Amino acid sequence: MNSVSTQVHLRSRPTGWPTERNFSLETVSLQPPRAGEVRVRNEYISVDPYMRGRMNDVKSYIPPFALNEVMTGGAVGRVVESSDDALSPGDAVLHFQGWRDVAQGPAEQFTRLSPESPDIPLSAYLGVLGLTGLTAYVGLLTIAEFTEGDTVFVSGAAGAVGSIVGQIAKIKGAGLVVGSAGSADKVRRLTDSYGFDAGFNYHDGPVRDQLADAAPDGIDVYFDNVGGEHLEAAISRLRDGGRAALCGAISTYNSTERTPGPSNMANLVTRGLMLKGFTVGNYTEHQPEFTREMSGWLAAGRINWDTTVVEGIENAVEAFLGMMHGKNTGKMLVRTGAAD
């Protein structure tokens, strides 16, 4: 069973927006697991903004995807065959073998997810309880040095990370939490589901003006998922001693030209502002504290989180592009649905 794995490979490096032609769907026959190996039927795979950077052949904090190999990344599934004592069929696991419906390899590449709460679906480990949630937690609390009473602005606020940032800020005692998103529906979710005090649609007018209306006394913390105009607007509104955690700049990832930076960098000096970028992989020491706090908040019903699910490994590229275009609310996932 499952002796075939359907996988998405990177065929060529995109210039600007990726297209389906940059990828290929491959079918690979699997040998029976050797000693120490397991076979896993994936349930969900994760598509994330950072993957766009890995499609380029540039030095970065993680190496680029290899051409004609599978798109690696986070995935969750269940063990279907095991030749290792550490894992048994039926075990739920997290791994990074990415865009394929069946994964196989040494048992140490698969992390058992246990103990599981019956209320927490496997998909949560790719989102609110996974690196997505940890990114929100570390970015707000460690990087931006959030302090009780701060006014917080989050861009991409209806996305997987942004929606969690806003809720953690409220739980931790923020004075005012403002988010921006790209549709009226998403803006509604900010206040209706994610606990934001105010939100606006960045298509409705200049970010700077809308932010000034939503937070007339300025902001203390900015959590940046977007870059570009949003970052410039935040720098114009950050108060003395304000801090920005730079998590990503999705507005620029598919740009083929150099994007000019904020024209108001002088504010950093006169107002004593800090901009600090981060990637969550350097902050995994916060994982135990995060897991403890987030599990408690989830058990208490204090965090809402959404997933947008695309069906079928063959639609992974479509899911990725949809996420880059903002078609998701919350975490974008692909349900791989491998046949037994």
Next chain:
Amino acid sequence: MNSVSTQVHLRSRPTGWPTERNFSLETVSLQPPRAGEVRVRNEYISVDPYMRGRMNDVKSYIPPFALNEVMTGGAVGRVVESSDDALSPGDAVLHFQGWRDVAQGPAEQFTRLSPESPDIPLSAYLGVLGLTGLTAYVGLLTIAEFTEGDTVFVSGAAGAVGSIVGQIAKIKGAGLVVGSAGSADKVRRLTDSYGFDAGFNYHDGPVRDQLADAAPDGIDVYFDNVGGEHLEAAISRLRDGGRAALCGAISTYNSTERTPGPSNMANLVTRGLMLKGFTVGNYTEHQPEFTREMSGWLAAGRINWDTTVVEGIENAVEAFLGMMHGKNTGKMLVRTGAAD
């Protein structure tokens, strides 16, 4: 004696580069000091880059200069008349009454400089032992979180602040210290007098290329006095976890157009970089530690510092403009030379 004070007033707010016409030289008659007042004959007044910002009518960390009033700022002199028990004629004092040859006012506005070392001239209290030195100390050690072994890049490195930054970095165990300056003479001073390991003239080619040649393995800390192209080049060369202290952006102060920011802000995310602006007024709690350390380094002959002196209060504007054009090496001062 000294019953007349010659002063420089701001007459109009400059657009772009200031000219002599934005200022006027005024002669003010002084009444004898009242009870609690002292009269001080200035020896030196300080002209500093930050003063350009105060000529504009914009909200900032210190209020703008008032029109038709004296240009305030740091000055040192000696008490010539006193109607207060706290100060006596002959006492050396530091104050902020700025661009005038004779200052008068309540004794509490004047800080007595004592005990004085015979080796330390009064002018040092406007430079290496004053806010200039504190700016270098705080920016490198507190803001940029300098750590032993770091490779450090300093722009405006032959200036009052920059020349001290480089020397503190070497004393504190920097691996490699590189500076940029605007003339061959200044570049020579970096290595001959200020302990830099390497320097380059930013007029000789792109900063990015010259910095790459001087620090081929990248940098850990950038101390920014210049902004613009220098900041962009530093962001391109900062290694993972690198930090930049933004102290000023003299390249942009007289610009009449918005200056685009660095086009490589994405590096902040992928390399986990921090940019942090500061003004020294928010870090005066470091003054005692700074004074203790710097006095020790000066006594041990471990710090070289230069002053460029312009004679005569009537030439204060010329001195200020010269400093903005980079005509100084080290700290630019005006010797006021009030007649007794």
